[in-house]
Amino acid sequence: MNIKRAYHQYCGLASALDVLGERWTLLIVRELLLGPRRYSDLLADLPGLGTNLLADRLKFLVDKGVIRQCLSRPAYELTEAGALLRPVVLDLTRWGFGFTPDKSTVDAVRPRWGFLAAETRLRAEWAGDVDEDYEFHVDDEVFRFEVRAGQVQAAAGRAPGQATVVATADAVTLVRLGSGQMTAADALAAGELTISGPTDAVQRCRRLLDLA
């Protein structure tokens, strides 16, 4: 059980795949990108993943230093090394949109996958020198972008204070937007995406997320 299959290649990519290459592993990382999650949450959001396999993967990732158990709560979170995977996951997600078919009934959808699709459109260089939060209400869950000093942070949950802008959409719409199957203009016109708040802040939010 401890003898894992490895590529045994002296190469960074092979090393990365020795850690992340097995089935479900990168999807578990994706689930943790927006903050800590519990075992049962992961299991519920990854249909088809067996409970034994989830336990194996979590143990392995903890051992590799990609994730860790939270100190305060019974949950898992990314370590600093794991958080470095965010650009990789976003790049891969963008690339994968070229292969995402139209929503079929057999496909599962989750609010955070929609929010992740929104994040793939994030152009951090447009983060103005403002201090504001943009909330995304996706189906029944809430996420946010925190803009601070030209940096943008994505996380689950409501904004700490009052959000400057509140966007509302369902997950399918956000994935359609991210994959280019639908334009922001169309989604807004159809009422499938709403962005409310002060006009100038809404403009900044739309520019930041390429929702022109």
Add this chain to the structure above:
Amino acid sequence: MNIKRAYHQYCGLASALDVLGERWTLLIVRELLLGPRRYSDLLADLPGLGTNLLADRLKFLVDKGVIRQCLSRPAYELTEAGALLRPVVLDLTRWGFGFTPDKSTVDAVRPRWGFLAAETRLRAEWAGDVDEDYEFHVDDEVFRFEVRAGQVQAAAGRAPGQATVVATADAVTLVRLGSGQMTAADALAAGELTISGPTDAVQRCRRLLDLA
């Protein structure tokens, strides 16, 4: 055989992994990053990969539009969609260097993996407004960076014309450099890396590849 295991998630990352997530797939893409390669080359450079599995993977990637058979030669090459994976592969490689152990005798090494490690250090924003080629002689193979109008292209083989700079190193040294196990200064001092050419061009080459 045609019923492949898929995640059935409406998410770009899951779509990407449905294409790239199986064993060996991304390593095959890596092998094609520097130009077309033949079936037997791939087999030789991917020890442990069975011949049937390589045939399956190639067929699958052709079907997905990530690679294609060359028209002129009996070889496979990346399509435009496949070439878009370059930043993903480079990012993953960089990340994986954090998990690359010191060279052990059981690990395979290939010249192009060394060159890839060099490319992970490429900072295209430092590509000056020059027209020159930097050749890398890695073990018994030759690769090059072509700098043209602020863009950099990496490929296998000698430079079309006369290379402005010629760097020489073995693959292990380049992976050590890429993974931060060794500094360029140390490699140069030890003679494990040599960079020859006009002084100013050598400087540009070193700056471009963070070999200060």
Add this chain to the structure above:
DNA sequence: CTGCATCCGCCTCGATACTG
């Protein structure tokens, strides 16, 4: 020899049942 296809043993995966 190159470019695969076939066969076989093993290990991983996925589902279910069970436990602290």
Add this chain to the structure above:
DNA sequence: CAGTATCGAGGCGGATGCAG
């Protein structure tokens, strides 16, 4: 709730066969 134990099915790895 958070895992562990078990087991059938299928993907994987290695050896071999075979056509061009």
